[in-house]
Amino acid sequence: MTNSAAQPARAGLMTMNGELTKTKLPQSAEEMICFAIYSAGHAVNRAYSPLLKALGLTYPQYIALMVLWETDGLSVGALSRRLRMESSTLTPLLKRLERLGHVERRRGVEDERQVFVHLTKSGRALQRRSPEITACIIKATGMDLTRLEELVEALSALRDNMIKAA
Amino acid sequence: MTNSAAQPARAGLMTMNGELTKTKLPQSAEEMICFAIYSAGHAVNRAYSPLLKALGLTYPQYIALMVLWETDGLSVGALSRRLRMESSTLTPLLKRLERLGHVERRRGVEDERQVFVHLTKSGRALQRRSPEITACIIKATGMDLTRLEELVEALSALRDNMIKAA
DNA sequence: CTTTGAAATATCGTACACGATTAAATCGCG
DNA sequence: CGCGATTTAATCGTGTACGATATTTCAAAG
Numbered sequence: 001m002t003n004s005a006a007q008p009a010r011a012g013l014m015t016m017n018g019e020l021t022k023t024k025l026p027q028s029a030e031e032m033i034c035f036a037i038y039s040a041g042h043a044v045n046r047a048y049s050p051l052l053k054a055l056g057l058t059y060p061q062y063i064a065l066m067v068l069w070e071t072d073g074l075s076v077g078a079l080s081r082r083l084r085m086e087s088s089t090l091t092p093l094l095k096r097l098e099r100l101g102h103v104e105r106r107r108g109v110e111d112e113r114q115v116f117v118h119l120t121k122s123g124r125a126l127q128r129r130s131p132e133i134t135a136c137i138i139k140a141t142g143m144d145l146t147r148l149e150e151l152v153e154a155l156s157a158l159r160d161n162m163i164k165a166a
Numbered sequence: 167m168t169n170s171a172a173q174p175a176r177a178g179l180m181t182m183n184g185e186l187t188k189t190k191l192p193q194s195a196e197e198m199i200c201f202a203i204y205s206a207g208h209a210v211n212r213a214y215s216p217l218l219k220a221l222g223l224t225y226p227q228y229i230a231l232m233v234l235w236e237t238d239g240l241s242v243g244a245l246s247r248r249l250r251m252e253s254s255t256l257t258p259l260l261k262r263l264e265r266l267g268h269v270e271r272r273r274g275v276e277d278e279r280q281v282f283v284h285l286t287k288s289g290r291a292l293q294r295r296s297p298e299i300t301a302c303i304i305k306a307t308g309m310d311l312t313r314l315e316e317l318v319e320a321l322s323a324l325r326d327n328m329i330k331a332a
Numbered sequence: 333c334t335t336t337g338a339a340a341t342a343t344c345g346t347a348c349a350c351g352a353t354t355a356a357a358t359c360g361c362g
Numbered sequence: 363c364g365c366g367a368t369t370t371a372a373t374c375g376t377g378t379a380c381g382a383t384a385t386t387t388c389a390a391a392g
């Protein structure tokens with residue numbers, strides 16, 4: 001399984017500035033940030049999914065609800081900015097949540113372009129099931145809270161940087 | 167080592183609407199890990215996509231190719247284990263890569279259940295475009311390589327733990 | 333050999349996810 | 363006041379993603 005066609009392990013040609021400090025470009029897929037975040041993201045999704053299934057929710061639906069639990073009555077646009085998600089993703093997701101009876105979508109009165117999303121009693125009730133799920137997930141991470149917080153910090157910074165760089 | 171971590175630390179601090187129950191679960195830290203990894207993952211995807219578009223590739227296709235550049239001729243199953251991806255995801259992806267002329271799928275001879283994936287000349291040629299993309303992404307992260315490596319390390323550990331806990 | 337079962341892919345149904353486009357409503361500026 | 367730009371959601375097309383299931387092939391007993 002070792003690599004036959006010896007990769008040159010090219011030294012840095014990156015254009016940042018004179019960094020000769022860490023010249024090795026990560027070559028192995030496992031080392032690359034793209035693979036790490038990609039596979040970790042899916043692993044988290046798969047860890048949540050069976051727990052959420054008991055509530056009849058998907059992982060993205062749950063995340064959208066988390067934001068609404070924090071701030072109810074957001075517009076689709078505001079929600080999409082918080083979630084960093086396109087309206088083309090959010091609209092069908094919200095329609096499903098509406099069909100499930102967890103939210104209501106109401107057209108704005110003074111600006112009829114906007115649509116506001118309000119939790120129903122049922123949608124608010126789901127929040128009470130959240131702590132058990134959280135506990136389950138934290139346990140599954142196998143990390144202590146300090147480390148998790150650091151990781152969240154780093155990921156948030158990464159996300160914001162990449163959005164800024166776009 | 168299993169679950170020593172889920173210690174309460176403190177009663178809920180982080181609730182915005184004030185009605186935190188008696189659960190000592192730290193919603194704060196983790197309510198964010200799912201969102202953090204979710205949004206960061208998509209941000210990375212969106213950063214790669216325009217760069218890959220120049221090569222006619224999607225982000226998951228690129229990641230699959232990365233593994234093949236490292237080890238050509240893997241079976242679908244071996245590839246799926248490396249990518250932590252189901253065959254139901256991988257099969258159509260590989261068919262698209264085949265239609266694009268970057269790989270060939272060949273049924274095994276001694277075991278006809280297996281399908282082996284081989285890079286074509288075209289698929290191997292794409293590897294040469296990889297370093298520029300990597301450099302671009304690393305720059306967009308706004309982090310130095312040491313920090314990125316730590317992050318990759320943490321994410322890989324997180325992923326493996328969550329898979330093990332499943 | 334044949335039955336039983338396991339393994340390796342593939343297929344199917346549902347649900348994201350994005351960019352590009354569209355449609356409707358509001359705004360801006362002459 | 364008018365009409366083109368802008369804003370806001372929704373729609374469309376393509377491509378992941380997953381679990382559940384099907385299909386084909388191999389393996390293990392009998």
